[in-house]
Amino acid sequence: MSSATLTSPPIATARLVADTDVASFIFKWHPEFAPRYDETAQDLSFEEKLALIVDRQYTWRQNLAFQQRLKRARLRGNACVEDIDYRSQRGIDKGVIRALAQESAWVERHENLFIVGPTGCGKSYLASALAHKACRDGYLVFYSRATMLFRDLAMARADGSLLSIC
Numbered sequence: 001m002s003s004a005t006l007t008s009p010p011i012a013t014a015r016l017v018a019d020t021d022v023a024s025f026i027f028k029w030h031p032e033f034a035p036r037y038d039e040t041a042q043d044l045s046f047e048e049k050l051a052l053i054v055d056r057q058y059t060w061r062q063n064l065a066f067q068q069r070l071k072r073a074r075l076r077g078n079a080c081v082e083d084i085d086y087r088s089q090r091g092i093d094k095g096v097i098r099a100l101a102q103e104s105a106w107v108e109r110h111e112n113l114f115i116v117g118p119t120g121c122g123k124s125y126l127a128s129a130l131a132h133k134a135c136r137d138g139y140l141v142f143y144s145r146a147t148m149l150f151r152d153l154a155m156a157r158a159d160g161s162l163l164s165i166c
Contacts (some may be wrong), residue, residue, distance in 0.1 A: 066135060073141035078130035090121045100130055104137040112147075 019034065044052070082102040086094045091123055106113065115123045124145065131141040144152070156162040 051116045056159040066137075069135040069138075069140055071134070073131055073135055074145050075128045075131055075135075075141070075143050076124055077128055079132055081129045081133045084126065084129055091117070091120070092126070097130075099128075101133050104130075104139055107134050107137070107139045 012024065081097060084092065084097060085098075086092055100113070113127065115127050117123050131143045134141050153162070
């Protein structure tokens, strides 16, 4: 048994380890499996290497979960709130959009969004952008155009499966 004293990793790293499957990345810091091409990693302490590995694994898992939420939402296009054009004469209030996008608080409050307006004003784009932001904030999203939603609801009511639609 080694007489070396183990030091505890920083609190942030410990929290990330708790959220990460440790067994899946143990091989990455073992000397046999360490990348040989990264010369800068040799100057790092064990705790710094472990923190980098845990952070990389945590980020990878967060990105994977985000991609899965996006895929499940079936959003149309690649819209995001940062790309909304407020200059055109569509009547979009920048303050309202910012308030909705702020931490996606409307989702936390269990509110729904209904976006109405004339044809071609960007309703679908705006809905997709806000849904994309909610996915980035960690929420599951159900995106549907009104015609499809009402059709699905009518069919579910008719065949008795209304409770399983969402």
